[in-house]
Amino acid sequence: MAITTMPDKASLLRFENISVAFDADAPVLNDVSFDVRRGETRIILGAAGSGKTVLLKTAMGLIRPTSGRVFLFDEDVTDKSEHDLFGIRARVGMLFQESALFDSMTVAQNVAYPLLNQKTIVMDREKMEPAVRNSLRFVELEHTMEKHPSELSGGMRRRVAIARAVVTEPPLLLYDSPTAGLDPITAHTIMALIVKERDANNTTALVVTHRYQDGNLVANFRYNPNSGHLDPVGQEGTNTIFMVMKEGRLVFEGSQDELEACTDAYVVKFVKKPQLEAA
């Protein structure tokens, strides 16, 4: 009799005992291991300087680990050359902390940048314009194409950065502090976009944040394409895992319930008992 087994969800990003040290300093990532499977959302919490940005940059191959292995899409990328990383990086979208837009370029040029610079994406110019326009329409900023980033508000710049991260339609997205420095309403708009992106395109995402309510939104709401709103679906309705970084170490990994039950004094500081807000 044939035994049918459900294949495990594919591994999209895996760290195996990753440490990162700059010069002779103490490691800024210290023996970090985790495995992000397709369809998961990961919320990464942790104090300033705990290694969250270094973690995401190491995942992208922008920082090379001192020891350990990094796998993207189940492929060992630890020792890959810049050139060999191009193809894989095209499948990873990144929103950098502080947006990191190019001030000298227009919004449209900023969003087109990954299409022009990821050498495996061969896209002719006629196709590029619609891709840029679609991406900007997704963040409701189609009308800003010819503006420069300096002419936009901080929240709008963050939305342009999201458009740039998703323009290659990557299956894996890394968002570094997408709500930092924004007022609560704008922060909510940005998080709603991230949820919409995840649910409309079935992507896997890692989101670094200082705001517990960001994690709560991602973990409990799903985008409803019919109404255009976020519906409360509870923790079972999303596949969200929380991670907490402390001084370069991954000190917590688990569900929202497990996080809220955790009694560790450091972890507790990042948990605010949520009031489920209407989205």
Ligand SMILES: Nc1ncnc2c1ncn2[C@@H]1O[C@H](COP(=O)(O)OP(=O)(O)OP(=O)(O)O)[C@@H](O)[C@H]1O
């Ligand atoms: N290129 C670098 N060279 C030397 N040290 C670095 C470099 N990048 C980061 N660090 C150090 O690594 C540590 C972790 O930095 P990281 O930027 O990952 O923190 P973070 O958790 O993202 O903080 P924040 O919440 O403020 O963004 C810090 O001590 C930082 O000074």
Ligand SMILES: [Mg+2]
């Ligand atoms: Mg950071």
